[in-house]
Amino acid sequence: MESTRLPGKRKQNLEGLLRLAVENMEEDAQPSENSSVMDAQRNEFLEAALQSMTMKVDEVQYALANLKNESVSIAEKLECLDIIRDNIDDIDAANSFVKTGGITTLLEYIRSPNTDLRPQSIYIVAEMAQNNEFCQNYFVNEKIIPVLTSTMNDADEDLARGSIYAISSLIQNCPLGLKEFLGTKGTQTLLSCLSSPHATVYIKAAFLIASLTSSDGSCRDLINKQNAAQILLNNMEAKDEYDDKLEATLFALSALSLNSNWTITPSQQKEVAVILKQIINNKVLSESCEEMIKYARNILNTITK
Numbered sequence: 001m002e003s004t005r006l007p008g009k010r011k012q013n014l015e016g017l018l019r020l021a022v023e024n025m026e027e028d029a030q031p032s033e034n035s036s037v038m039d040a041q042r043n044e045f046l047e048a049a050l051q052s053m054t055m056k057v058d059e060v061q062y063a064l065a066n067l068k069n070e071s072v073s074i075a076e077k078l079e080c081l082d083i084i085r086d087n088i089d090d091i092d093a094a095n096s097f098v099k100t101g102g103i104t105t106l107l108e109y110i111r112s113p114n115t116d117l118r119p120q121s122i123y124i125v126a127e128m129a130q131n132n133e134f135c136q137n138y139f140v141n142e143k144i145i146p147v148l149t150s151t152m153n154d155a156d157e158d159l160a161r162g163s164i165y166a167i168s169s170l171i172q173n174c175p176l177g178l179k180e181f182l183g184t185k186g187t188q189t190l191l192s193c194l195s196s197p198h199a200t201v202y203i204k205a206a207f208l209i210a211s212l213t214s215s216d217g218s219c220r221d222l223i224n225k226q227n228a229a230q231i232l233l234n235n236m237e238a239k240d241e242y243d244d245k246l247e248a249t250l251f252a253l254s255a256l257s258l259n260s261n262w263t264i265t266p267s268q269q270k271e272v273a274v275i276l277k278q279i280i281n282n283k284v285l286s287e288s289c290e291e292m293i294k295y296a297r298n299i300l301n302t303i304t305k
Contacts, residue, residue, distance in 0.1 A: 060087050060102065067105050067117075074116050081106075081120040085127065094128040098138050103128075111147055119158040122148065126166035136174040145170055145180045152189050152205070157198040164193065164204040168211065178219075187212075187223050194231050199245055206232065206248035214255040221260075229253060229262045238278040242289050250279075250295035257302035269303050276300040 063080035066072045072080075084102075088094045097103055106121040125144065129135045139145070148170070151163040167186065171177040181187075193205035209228060213220035232253050239246050264272070279285060279296040286293055 059083050060097070064102050064105065077117055078120060081117060081124065085120065085124050088124065088128055091132050091134075094132055095134050097128070098135060103138075107142060107144065110144060119156070119162045122151075122159070122162040122166050126162065126169045129166065129169040131173070133174070136170055136177055139170055140174070140176045140180055143180075145177060145186075146184045149181065149184045149186045149189050152186075153193045153196055153201070157201060160193065160196065160198065160201045161204050164190075164201065164208055168204075168208050172211065182219075182222075187219070187226060191223070191226055191228055191231060194228075194235065202235070203244055203248040206245075206252040210248070210251040210255040213252075214258070217259070220256060220258060224256055224260055224262070229256050229260075230264065232256070233264065233268065233272055236272065236275055238275045238282075239285075240282070241284050242292075246279075247289070247292050247295075250292055250299065254295035254298040257298050260302065262302060264303065272303060273300060276303075 060083065063083040066080045067077055084097075084106075088097050103125075106124055109115050109117040109121040110125065112118065125139060129139055145167065148163045148166050151159050152167065154160040154163065167181060167190075171181050190205055190208060193201050196202050196205070209223060209232075213223055232249050236246070236249050236253070276296045276299055280293055280300070
């Protein structure tokens with residue numbers, strides 16, 4: 001759901017402006033016959049960047065005004081959320097959106113249990129928080145993680161998937177966010193997502209489990225104690241070709257297997273070993289999905305040691 005960008009196109013924000021200046025410092029210090037061409041290119045870029053920045057601010061202000069207007073329809077407000085989402089795609093814009101108070105309306109939607117505007121608002125928070133320490137800390141302080149945790153396994157597929165995405169963005173490389181998530185018994189809710197009837201929710205949950213446990217031994221131990229491996233093993237099946245759910249399952253199990261001992265019955269061990277060997281020996285997967293083969297070997301080593 002990330003916005004598509006043309007290859008090679010400069011990102012028109014402050015970062016892009018600074019990068020342009022750095023790239024051209026050498027040319028400025030040593031004038032050449034190309035300097036006039038460079039000056040023209042620089043002026044053109046600066047004008048386009050400034051115009052783009054101005055347009056982004058105007059569009060977001062327009063969208064926020066409509067979101068606060070009770071006479072505007074839900075469909076129109078959803079379009080306004082799309083506008084906001086398209087215009088907070090870099091750290092500078094995301095931080096400014098928080099500092100100017102624009103995020104307040106979206107947090108109200110997220111906290112309201114009965115609104116069609118909730119899922120899209122959650123996706124915006126997820127994208128703002130991704131690799132953004134300022135926004136992560138802001139949302140943690142706003143106590144939004146318990147709200148998102150409660151909707152990770154919602155019956156609404158879009159709401160559930162977006163909530164897992166947002167939680168992932170808020171706790172990655174953010175100790176305060178992870179602490180808040182664990183304090184709300186978030187891992188138990190996360191594991192319940194593996195029983196979701198929606199494949200996309202299962203996949204998001206499995207990938208988040210893998211992310212949490214691949215580098216954090218304490219999280220790995222906690223999630224293993226909650227019988228995660230058993231649940232994931234029950235969802236594993238051999239496929240003749242690449243499958244999103246299978247990859248997510250293998251990734252999560254491989255991460256959980258690090259320095260771990262699982263208690264599984266001999267019959268299940270035999271059944272799982274057969275499936276894993278089928279995956280490992282699958283020529284189609286071995287040629288196109290080396291990571292999946294690696295995960296399968298890691299899991300096989302764990303259940304047979």
